[in-house]
Amino acid sequence: KINGPRLWDALMAMAEIGATPKGGVKRLTLTEVDKAGRQRFTQWCEELGLTMRVDAMGNMFARREGRDPQRLPVLLGSHLDSQPTGGKFDGALGVIAGLEVMRSLHDLNITTEAPIELVNWTDEEGSRFGHSLMGSGVWAGIFGLEEAYGFTDLDGVNVSQALDSIGYKGPHPAAPFPADAYFELHIEQGPILEQEGKPIGIVTGAQAQVWYDAVITGQDAHAGTTPPSARRDALVAAARVIALVDEMMRARGEAGRGTVGQLQVLPNSRNVVPGEVRFSVEFRHPDDAELARLMAEFPQAAEAAVAGSGCRLEVTKLFDMPAQPFDPACVDLVRQAAARLGYPAREITSGAAHDAVYVARRVPTAMIFTPCKDGLSHNEAESILPEEAEAGCQVLFEAVVARANR
């Protein structure tokens, strides 16, 4: 029912905005490139006669009216921001497939019972301001608006300034409004569907995770004159914590996740013993109890790891989120849609967080996964096939329309 080639064309058109030489995308949240993506999205929505609202976090809602003015809207969407060296599909697939759902409804002259709203959430990736799912998090009341406005990037620019600079601090409150359901299509970003040859993942929930900031303070000193006994080398101390995070992950077997993804050395000069290192730490696990153990263990184990280095360690928890199960009725609509369309499908837990995780605390929610090549994501080589995008979009269409017409 949906138009596969049109969907693919729109995906490729969006991928031009922030395209990188290696075939990926750099569309960091609240930058000029993000603004360009938002403007193209707005134009496409307005061509369909949808009404665009922007809230105080820059979240964008494109509304298509239903027949029954009493009915709550069915939401669908994802995010248009990317990693610094991201792929074409992480996030964009969910938004552009949502657009294709709207276009198909338009082509087919379908008026659903409930209104439908297509959402582009602000800053899902979290790579710029240190909080993933930021826009959906404020919308769902996980962070306060003023708190989120104060999050800063590595250059000291805060979210409020960044929203103003691209003109996307909208007039609508960034707060949950009543909605009937939320559906999000996303690439799996892992290898399971591809390995099992299943075009559709019926996502039953997402795993738990915690993010930290760590700062190790030693002392800048001359690399040539400072003897081993007098060194307080913050990078040598940080190396022990990096090894610890990896060990703590591996101690949990294949289900464990532990990553230091961002790290900054000061003063970062070849012949200076580093006086300060700032870095991120995150852990994830499908089981809340295991994440709780990781959280109990990490600060103390990190303290023990740097002991004797002469350096001081400061660990700040940025946030943690428990494992989030999705709404059984919504999940069932996905399962039924895949079955009706004859797509092989399997239930799956998400290793990544998604806006759906926070939205699920307010609105009955489900997600659909499609495979990606070699399970690779957060990588410019991220790749999917047109028929995989089409299958995912078709399931999304069916689930959304079924819910809106129930």
Add this chain to the structure above:
Amino acid sequence: KINGPRLWDALMAMAEIGATPKGGVKRLTLTEVDKAGRQRFTQWCEELGLTMRVDAMGNMFARREGRDPQRLPVLLGSHLDSQPTGGKFDGALGVIAGLEVMRSLHDLNITTEAPIELVNWTDEEGSRFGHSLMGSGVWAGIFGLEEAYGFTDLDGVNVSQALDSIGYKGPHPAAPFPADAYFELHIEQGPILEQEGKPIGIVTGAQAQVWYDAVITGQDAHAGTTPPSARRDALVAAARVIALVDEMMRARGEAGRGTVGQLQVLPNSRNVVPGEVRFSVEFRHPDDAELARLMAEFPQAAEAAVAGSGCRLEVTKLFDMPAQPFDPACVDLVRQAAARLGYPAREITSGAAHDAVYVARRVPTAMIFTPCKDGLSHNEAESILPEEAEAGCQVLFEAVVARANR
């Protein structure tokens, strides 16, 4: 004989150029700030009637004529560039004390037999372009001019472009000209003179060192979806090499030096398993044979350290320099000057490299050290006392004049 308060005032005036909030200096080589320092230096030299030459590497030579036109010049000087978070005295002391020598000769109406030339060498620190003693190195023929022009900083700007951008690619050849001697005053940058209460260090030579660039390549991957077995985490691998460098240093006892000072993570995003890490490695030792063992050991040991990480390691040697003894006759002039002036002094080997190390390959050379607080350098808190600067400058004056009049 020299004017201590005037020396101190000039040191403080130079320290204003690139002053940092924490009381240090950021006067990175070939930046606008470096240009401002060079211009102030030129103005001071011209006020004294000195003739300024600039060579193709931006090295600056301010000449005071002697009585005998047949005599080769006696050189003195150091560098005005600093570390990104450097101190007020590393380098500047030697240049500004040289200026004070010139001013005192002027006040005292002394004409020396030989001409005297005060030098400001370009890029001693090496923190921007990866090669310490760069200007003196080209002058001494250690690097070729075109080779040095091609060295790039982290933003991809090369030395040739940087020289042009501040207008300091001078008309004179960057090549050794015949000179009678070179004297350099510098802070010790280590704790020995302060601990022993000796205001003067008679520097007999400098230790050996080697600098490397290392690149570890793994694979960018999603931190939430990528299981331990599928990770190729370049930062986890780099942490092992950082630990190795520290271990190799400590295995040499208090004489060993091993430092990773600069490190860059790509893509440097919290929820991305790092796909690439680039970092510097350096080792130093007073004994050439021990440095040779470090150089033989490191590339293989680093390869072994990353084995099993799924990452590829590439190590490139940037340069190495053997231990450099200074000229006995010049060193003796320093010894005699300290004795004549009644300053307690001791012989000392330099842990840092200095322009004197490369100049010594072409011209009889000696250095004078003065103490610095807590041995701290390459740190904004670097600190010396006015009377320490004065004593060093007085010894410099005596040694230079003795040589120029011999």
